Amino acid sequence: MRLNSRTVRSALALTAVLALGTACGGGDEQGEEAAATTASSSSAEETPAPDLASGLLPAEAFGADATVVAISPEQLAQGAGLAASGAEGLQVTPEECAVAVEGTQPKFEDFDDVAAQSATGASATTVEMLVRGGPTKDAVAQLATAGERCPQAQVTSPSFGQAIITFEQLPVDDLGDGAALLRYTTAVSAPDGSSVTVPALIGAVEDGDRLLLMMSLETSALSGGAAAAPADPAAFADLLAQAYEAQAEALD
Secondary structure, eight states, X not given: OOOOHHHHHHHHHHHHHHHXXXXXXXXXXXXXXXXXXXXXXXXXXXXXXXXXGGGSOOGGGGOTTOEEEEEOHHHHHHHHHHHHHHTTTOEEESHHHHHHHTTOSOOGXXXXXXXXXXXXXXXXXXXXXXXXXXXXXXXXXXXXXXXXXXXXEEEXXXXXXXXXXXXXXXXOOOOXXXXXXXXXXXXXXXXXXXXXXXXXXXXXXXXXXEEEEEEEEEOGGGGTOSOOOOOOHHHHHHHHHHHHHHHHHHHX
16 A cells, blocks of 8 residues: 555655755854844845845756746745644654754744745756845755764654655765755655655755755655656756856846
8 A cells, every 4th residue: 555645745844844954954052143143234234135036046947847936935934834743743763863853944034035936847846945144054064964963864753654864965066155965865654564765855055144955856756656766966966056156146
């Protein structure tokens, strides 16, 4: 018997937000205070910043077959809220992974500005997000060391059963003030023995007070399709580089 789509969606929504949270949050208090101070100082300035959405990639960058739609801050917050609800009763092992995951769900209201879009193809969805101000300091460093700190985590939840998340650092170009690329594979298991494996890629680039995040999630398993094929890391790294150049050109 296959996992039902609701079970898979619950697991993937949670793990996707946790993966983004690895880059967006979880910093120490000193870093958060510094970020808050910077945000306050920036807010006091009268010069308006360029529209953050103008720094997102054009739709054609994702391919002719992709459907590209904007994601509002409200939708991002709603998604984070759903993941937080799904995290009730969540257990993460080993301990170092539990510490890394704890408190990393991003709070998008902490950022001065957020812009995002999703591009959905036949078997995968790519999400591009730009944030400005707020807790962006050391975000790339956190993602770059995630595989070393927690190469594999076991996640158990009443909402979806059990999932094994495997993290692997991947090579990436030297972009901005720092860049990181991570592959994480989610294997979801249900009590009846059914399972599904979903590979994903997440990249981050820090550029001044801005943070670029991109995630590619193979979603064919949501509709009961065949096992998803891993995305090409080289192609994703190239798209991440294009996204970095686009935001730098539009916003600097």
